[in-house]
Amino acid sequence: MPLKSIVVTAIVAFAAGLVFASFAGYELFIPGLLEGTWITIQITVGGALLAVVAAFIAALARMYGPAPIRWLASAYIEVFRGTSALVQLFWLFFVLPQLGVTLSPMTSAILALGLNIGAYGAEVVRGAINGVSRDQWEATIALNMSRVLALRRIILPQAFVAMIPPWGNLFIELLKSTALVSLITISDLTFRAQQMNQATFRTLEIFTLVLLIYLGISLLITFGMRALERVATGGIVRGRAS
Amino acid sequence: MVRFSGVTKRYGDLTVLDNLDLDVAPQEKVAIIGPSGSGKTTVLRMLMTLEPIDEGVIYVDGKPLTHMESNGGLVRANEKYLRSVRGNIGMVFQHFNLFPHMTVLRNCTEAPINVLGLSKAEAEERAVELLELVGLGDKLGEYPQRLSGGQKQRVAIARALAMRPKVMLFDEVTSALDPELVGEVLNAIRMLGKQFQLTMLMVTHQMGFAKEFADRVCFFYEGKIHEEGPPEEIFNSPKRERTHQFLSAVLEAG
Amino acid sequence: MFWDWDYAFDVLPVLAKASIVTIQATLAGFILALVLGLVFAIMRMSRNRAVTGATTAVVEFIRSTPLLIQIFFIYFVLPEFGIVLDAFLAGTLALGIHYATYCSEVYRAGIEAIPRGQWEAATALNLSPATTFKDIIIPQAIPPVVPALGNYLVALFKETPLLSAIAVLELMQTAKILGSQNFRYIEPITLVGVFFLIFSLIASAAIRCAERRLSTIGKR
Numbered sequence: 001m002p003l004k005s006i007v008v009t010a011i012v013a014f015a016a017g018l019v020f021a022s023f024a025g026y027e028l029f030i031p032g033l034l035e036g037t038w039i040t041i042q043i044t045v046g047g048a049l050l051a052v053v054a055a056f057i058a059a060l061a062r063m064y065g066p067a068p069i070r071w072l073a074s075a076y077i078e079v080f081r082g083t084s085a086l087v088q089l090f091w092l093f094f095v096l097p098q099l100g101v102t103l104s105p106m107t108s109a110i111l112a113l114g115l116n117i118g119a120y121g122a123e124v125v126r127g128a129i130n131g132v133s134r135d136q137w138e139a140t141i142a143l144n145m146s147r148v149l150a151l152r153r154i155i156l157p158q159a160f161v162a163m164i165p166p167w168g169n170l171f172i173e174l175l176k177s178t179a180l181v182s183l184i185t186i187s188d189l190t191f192r193a194q195q196m197n198q199a200t201f202r203t204l205e206i207f208t209l210v211l212l213i214y215l216g217i218s219l220l221i222t223f224g225m226r227a228l229e230r231v232a233t234g235g236i237v238r239g240r241a242s
Numbered sequence: 243m244v245r246f247s248g249v250t251k252r253y254g255d256l257t258v259l260d261n262l263d264l265d266v267a268p269q270e271k272v273a274i275i276g277p278s279g280s281g282k283t284t285v286l287r288m289l290m291t292l293e294p295i296d297e298g299v300i301y302v303d304g305k306p307l308t309h310m311e312s313n314g315g316l317v318r319a320n321e322k323y324l325r326s327v328r329g330n331i332g333m334v335f336q337h338f339n340l341f342p343h344m345t346v347l348r349n350c351t352e353a354p355i356n357v358l359g360l361s362k363a364e365a366e367e368r369a370v371e372l373l374e375l376v377g378l379g380d381k382l383g384e385y386p387q388r389l390s391g392g393q394k395q396r397v398a399i400a401r402a403l404a405m406r407p408k409v410m411l412f413d414e415v416t417s418a419l420d421p422e423l424v425g426e427v428l429n430a431i432r433m434l435g436k437q438f439q440l441t442m443l444m445v446t447h448q449m450g451f452a453k454e455f456a457d458r459v460c461f462f463y464e465g466k467i468h469e470e471g472p473p474e475e476i477f478n479s480p481k482r483e484r485t486h487q488f489l490s491a492v493l494e495a496g
Numbered sequence: 497m498f499w500d501w502d503y504a505f506d507v508l509p510v511l512a513k514a515s516i517v518t519i520q521a522t523l524a525g526f527i528l529a530l531v532l533g534l535v536f537a538i539m540r541m542s543r544n545r546a547v548t549g550a551t552t553a554v555v556e557f558i559r560s561t562p563l564l565i566q567i568f569f570i571y572f573v574l575p576e577f578g579i580v581l582d583a584f585l586a587g588t589l590a591l592g593i594h595y596a597t598y599c600s601e602v603y604r605a606g607i608e609a610i611p612r613g614q615w616e617a618a619t620a621l622n623l624s625p626a627t628t629f630k631d632i633i634i635p636q637a638i639p640p641v642v643p644a645l646g647n648y649l650v651a652l653f654k655e656t657p658l659l660s661a662i663a664v665l666e667l668m669q670t671a672k673i674l675g676s677q678n679f680r681y682i683e684p685i686t687l688v689g690v691f692f693l694i695f696s697l698i699a700s701a702a703i704r705c706a707e708r709r710l711s712t713i714g715k716r
Contacts, residue, residue: 009553063569083689083697084654086668091689094672094681099498139339142406143353144328147321152353157343172560179562183661190564197572198489204576207569211561218560 010219013212029196029206036192037213043109043178044217048171050114055121063126064147073122080119085177088112093184109181117174124166128159160237161232168225172218178212188214243268243441244289249298249469251284258284260465262298268408271435274384277488280443282445285462286411289443291324302330315390324390329357332407336414338394340401345375347382350401351407354491358405365404372400375437376430380486382404392423396430410434411421412444424448431455449492461485504683507674511687514670519677521588521666522653528592529652530645540604544641561584564658566590571662586657595652602644606637640710646703656703657688667691 054076061073079089089112092103103111131153138149182191193210197203244266251259258281266272274282282452287293289300291308297315300307309316310323319327341349355362360368373379376396386394395415402410412431416424428451434440434453446452453458453473460470461480469476469485480486539551558566571586581589610633618628657668671688675681 009556012553013557020541064713079693082693082700084657084692086655086660087689090668090672090681095685098680098682109511135335135337135339136341138290138335139341141292141328141330142290142333142335142339142402144325144357145353146325146357149356153356154341157529158341161343176560179564180658182564190562190568193565194568203572204619207565207573210565211557211569214561214565215557216596231595 009215013215026205029202032192032196033189033206033209033213036187036189037217039187040175040178040189041114041217043181043186044171044175045116045176046110047114050110051117051121051170051174052167054115054118055125057124058118059129060123060151062122063129064151076115077119077122080116081123085113085116086183088116089180089184100197103231105181105184105186108184109178109186111179113174113177115168116177120173121167121170124163124170125159127166128162129155131162161229164225164229164232168188168222171221171225172194175214175217175221227240243270243302244443245301246285247299247301249300250296251281251288251293252296257465259288262465262467264444264460264467266409266441269441270369271437271455272456273456274443274445274462275447275449275452275459275488276315277301281463281465282462285412286333286443288411290331290411291328294318301314302327313467328404331411332405332409333411333413334398334402334415335396336417338386338398338418340392340394340397342386344385345382346378346384346386346389346397347395349386350404353401354404358381369400369404372403373397375433376400377426383461390423390427391419395419395427399417399427399430399434402455403438409441409443412442412446414445414447416446417450439459447492449477449489462489498682500680500683503678503680504687507671507684508687510674511670511684511691512666514604514667515667515691517584517664517666518653518656521584521591521656521659521664522649524588525591525595525656526649526652528589529599529648532592532596534603534634536596536600537603537607538601541607555600557677558594558597563590563594563655564661566594567658567662583659583662583664587662587664590650591655591659594655595648598651600647602638602641602648603637605644606641607633610636642710643703643707646699647700650699650703653695653699654692 047090054079058076061069061079065073091110093105094113096103096108109169129151136154136158137150140154145154178188179190181188182194185191187195189210197206199208244264246262246264248261249262250257250401262281262285264285273420274285276282284293289302289307295308297307304321305327306316307327308319310319336436342354343486344352347366350373351360351362351365354365354368357363358365370379370382373382376399378393378400379398381389381393381397389397398415415431416427419427425474431442431444431451432455433475435442444452446455456473458470459476461476461484461486462467469480469482476485477489480489536555537550539547540555542548542551567587569591570581570590571583574581574586614632614636615628618632623632656666659666660669660672663669667688671681671684674684
C-alpha cells in the first residue's frame with residue numbers, strides 16, 4: 001500500500017485510540033486484550049517461520065524433486081490452497097485426536113496456519129525463481145556450476161528480492177487468520193475480545209480497539225518488510241538483465 | 243581440439259543444423275558468419291551443452307562431450323559426466339549474463355572458488371590479474387548495473403577466463419553494444435589471442451575483425467557450412483554465390 | 497477403523513443441505529463485493545483528495561484486520577446502534593465488505609491499464625466523466641480482470657466457514673454439531689474439506705479456462 005495511505009490510516013487509528021482510551025473503565029478490559037495480543041503475536045511469528053520453511057521446501061521439491069516428491073509437494077500445495085484455513089485448523093484440532101494424535105491447541109494453531117500460508121508461499125517462491133531470466137542459468141552452466149550451487153548462490157539470491165513484497169502480503173494474511181484460533185480455545189486477541197465483551201458489555205470500545213491493535217501489527221509487518229526490501233536491494237537499482 | 247561429427251539439431255520441423263562436420267585444431271581461431279537463422283549460434287550453444295543435440299557426437303580434446311562411453315557404445319551423457327567435460331569450455335554471451343547481485347570481483351571468483359575449489363585468496367589473485375588485463379582493475383568493487391556495456395562484456399570475458407578453459411566461445415559478443423564500445427571489447431579479445439593458448443570459436447557480425455583475427459572463416463547457410471577457408475579467400479574471392487551475396491549485403495550496410 | 501463409511505453416508509445428506517447455505521452466503525457476499533468494490537475503486541480515483549484519502553484509509557483498514565473480528569463487529573456492535581441483523585445477514589455483509597476491498601484493487605488495476613488515449617478521446621468527444629466511466633472505461637476495464645475477480649470468489653468461498661463463529665448453520669457449523677452429537681469428527685470435517693477442495697479445483701480450472709479465452713480474444 002502507498003506510504004501516504006499508511007500515514008493517513010495511522011493518524012486516524014491513533015486519534016481513534018486516544019478517544020477510546022480516554023473512556024472511563026478501560027482498565028477492565030485493556031490488560032486482557034494485551035495478554036491476547038501477545039498470544040496473537042506468538043502465533044503469527046511461529047506461523048510465519050513455519051510458512052517460510054514449508055514454502056521453500058515445497059517449491060523446490062515441486063520444481064526440482066524426483067517424481068514422487070514432486071507429486072507430494074503438489075498435493076500439499078493444492079490441498080492446503082484448496083480447502084479453507086478454518087477447516088484445516090478444525091481438522092488438526094478435532095479429527096487428529098480421534099486418529100490418536102493429540103496436539104496442544106497452540107501447536108495445532110501454528111501448524112495449521114503455517115502450513116496454510118506456506119502453500120501460498122510455495123507459489124510465491126516458484127514464481128520468483130521462474131522470474132529469474134534463463135540467461136542467468138546459462139551463465140552458471142558456462143561456468144560449470146552444479147545446479148544446486150547455481151540455485152543457492154545465483155538464482156535464489158536474485159529471486160529473494162522479488163519475493164519480499166508478496167511475502168509481506170502473506171504475513172498480513174497470516175496475522176488476520178490467527179483470529180481463527182480463538183475458535184479452538186486459544187486465548188488470543190480475538191478470544192479475549194469476546195471474553196471481555198461478555199464480562200463488561202463494552203462492545204463498541206472493545207471491538208474497535210481490537211481492530212486497531214490488528215491494524216497496528218499489520219503496519220509493523222508492512223514497515224518491517226519495506227525495511228527488509230531496502231536492505232536486500234542494498235541500495236542498488238534493481239536490474240534483471242546485465 | 244573440437245570435433246563435430248554428423249551433428250544434427252532440430253526444433254520441431256525446422257532443421258537448424260544438418261549433419262554438421264567441423265574440426266577445430268588446438269589454438270585455432272574460427273570465425274562463424276552467416277545470416278540469422280543459419281544455425282551459427284546453435285553451434286556454440288551445443289558445444290557449451292546449453293542445447294541437447296539430436297544426432298551425432300561432439301568431441302572435445304578427443305573425448306565425447308555430449309555422450310559418454312558405456313558398455314562399449316556411446317550413450318547420452320548425464321549431468322555428472324557433462325560437468326566433468328564442460329570445464330574445458332568457457333563462453334561469453336551476447337547479453338553478458340553477469341550476476342547482478344555480485345560485485346565485478348565476485349562475478350569472477352564465484353565459480354573458481356565453488357567449482358574449481360580454489361581458496362578465496364588464490365581466486366581473487368587470479369581474478370584481479372585478469373580484470374587488470376582487460377583494463378578493469380579499478381572496477382573490482384563495482385556492481386554490474388553501474389558499468390557500460392563494453393565494461394560488462396570485458397568482465398564477462400575475465401569471468402570466463404578465470405575458469406582456465408582451453409576453448410573459448412564468443413556468441414555475438416559485440417551485438418548488444420553501442421557502436422563506440424565495440425572496439426574495447428574486440429581489443430580485449432585480440433589480447434587474449436596473444437596471451438593465452440586458447441582455441442576460439444566466435445560467432446560475429448564484425449567482418450573486419452573476423453578477417454584480421456581468425457585463422458579460418460566458416461560461412462553458415464541453412465544449417466550447413468556453405469563455404470569455409472582462410473579469411474582472405476572467403477572475403478576477397480568467395481567461390482559460391484550465396485557467400486558473395488551475403489558479404490556484399492553486409493559490407494554495403496556496414 | 498479410521499474411516500467409517502456408514503457414518504459418512506449418514507452425515508452426507510445433512511452436509512449437502514448445509515452446503516446450500518454456504519453457497520448462498522458465497523454468492524450474496526460476492527455480489528456485494530463486486531458492487532461495493534467498484535464503488536470503492538471509483539471513489540479512490542476521485543479528484544477530491546478528501547474522498548480519495550478517506551476511501552484509501554477505509555479500504556486499507558478493512559484489508560489489514562481479520563474478517564472474523566469484522567463479523568463480530570457487525571453482529572455484536574451494530575445492535576448497539578439499533579441495527580439488528582440475523583447471523584446469516586451479518587456474516588454475509590462482513591464477507592461482502594471485506595472482499596470488496598480486494599475487488600476494488602482488482603478494478604483499479606483494470607482501470608489503470610486503460611491507455612490514456614481512451615480518456616483523451618472521451619474528453620475530445622466532450623463526454624461527461626460519468627458517461628466516460630460507464631460507456632468507455634468500465635466496459636474495457638472489466639473483462640481482462642475477470643480471472644482475478646474469480647480468484648477472489650474462490651477465496652471468499654473458502655472463508656465462509658468463519659460464519660460458524662456466529663452460529664450460521666453453514667457447512668462447518670453443521671459438521672461441528674454432527675461431530676459433537678456423535679462424538680466422531682473424522683468423517684464430517686474431512687468431508688467438508690473434500691467439498692471445499694473439489695469446488696476450489698473446479699473453480700481454478702474454470703478461471704484458467706477464462707484466462708486462456710481472454711488471451712485469445714486479446715490477440716484477435
